[in-house]
Amino acid sequence: MDTTTAEITELAQPDPLETSHLDAWYMDDSTEDQRLPHRLKPNEPVSLEHLKKLGVVYWKVNGEEDPKLQAIRDARGYSYKDVITVSPDKLPNYEMKIKSFFEEHIHSDEEIRFVLDGSGYFDVRDFDERWIRIDCRKGDMIVLPEGIYHRFTLDTNNYIKAMRLFVGEPVWTPINRPADEHESRARYQSSFPAPQLVGAH
Numbered sequence: 507m508d509t510t511t512a513e514i515t516e517l518a519q520p521d522p523l524e525t526s527h528l529d530a531w532y533m534d535d536s537t538e539d540q541r542l543p544h545r546l547k548p549n550e551p552v553s554l555e556h557l558k559k560l561g562v563v564y565w566k567v568n569g570e571e572d573p574k575l576q577a578i579r580d581a582r583g584y585s586y587k588d589v590i591t592v593s594p595d596k597l598p599n600y601e602m603k604i605k606s607f608f609e610e611h612i613h614s615d616e617e618i619r620f621v622l623d624g625s626g627y628f629d630v631r632d633f634d635e636r637w638i639r640i641d642c643r644k645g646d647m648i649v650l651p652e653g654i655y656h657r658f659t660l661d662t663n664n665y666i667k668a669m670r671l672f673v674g675e676p677v678w679t680p681i682n683r684p685a686d687e688h689e690s691r692a693r694y695q696s697s698f699p700a701p702q703l704v705g706a707h
């Protein structure tokens with residue numbers, strides 16, 4: 507059965523906040539192993555609603571055959587896809603790659619990942635610079651917007667397999683912090699401005 511344009515548009519909407527579950531939390535400052543959860547005690551969760559304000563988009567996708575995947579690709583123009591496996595024995599130059607994934611950086615495009623297997627953490631900076639850790643597992647699809655400061659690490663399972671999507675020819679180049687003068691950073695800040703804190707208390 508063909509999917510109509512209206513159906514594609516509907517399926518590609520970010521999941522309704524009340525039905526989505528994505529575990530995210532503010533990180534502690536400990537310099538212990540980056541693969542540990544680094545939750546605050548007590549835990550300070552971060553809602554999907556908050557992530558949305560930072561420009562992070564999320565869907566739950568039920569495998570590669572889920573029509574939602576194709577609908578999202580069609581609606582957002584994700585023409586390119588490949589699959590990356592990050593684990594000590596599957597990723598060439600593993601140590602170097604892992605190190606560069608965890609350097610705080612931005613990109614001049616969205617970073618789109620659909621987790622096919624395993625798990626890992628995407629960390630993004632909040633408006634006030636605090637690190638938010640996002641626990642991504644099988645079935646989670648997230649988009650980090652152009653210009654957001656972020657990094658990635660495996661968790662203690664040391665394994666993730668993810669589909670990477672892109673509009674057109676992929677550019678994976680990280681622009682390491684400081685990138686405050688980069689045009690993608692400026693675009694990010696105008697698209698997702700920090701909420702006005704004056705008078706908030």
Ligand SMILES: CSCCC(=O)C(=O)O
Nearest residue numbers: 592607619626658666668
């Ligand atoms: C989960 S994909 C592996 C990490 C990655 O591709 C990246 O940080 O750019």
Ligand SMILES: [Fe+2]
Nearest residue numbers: 611613617680
């Ligand atoms: Fe990145």
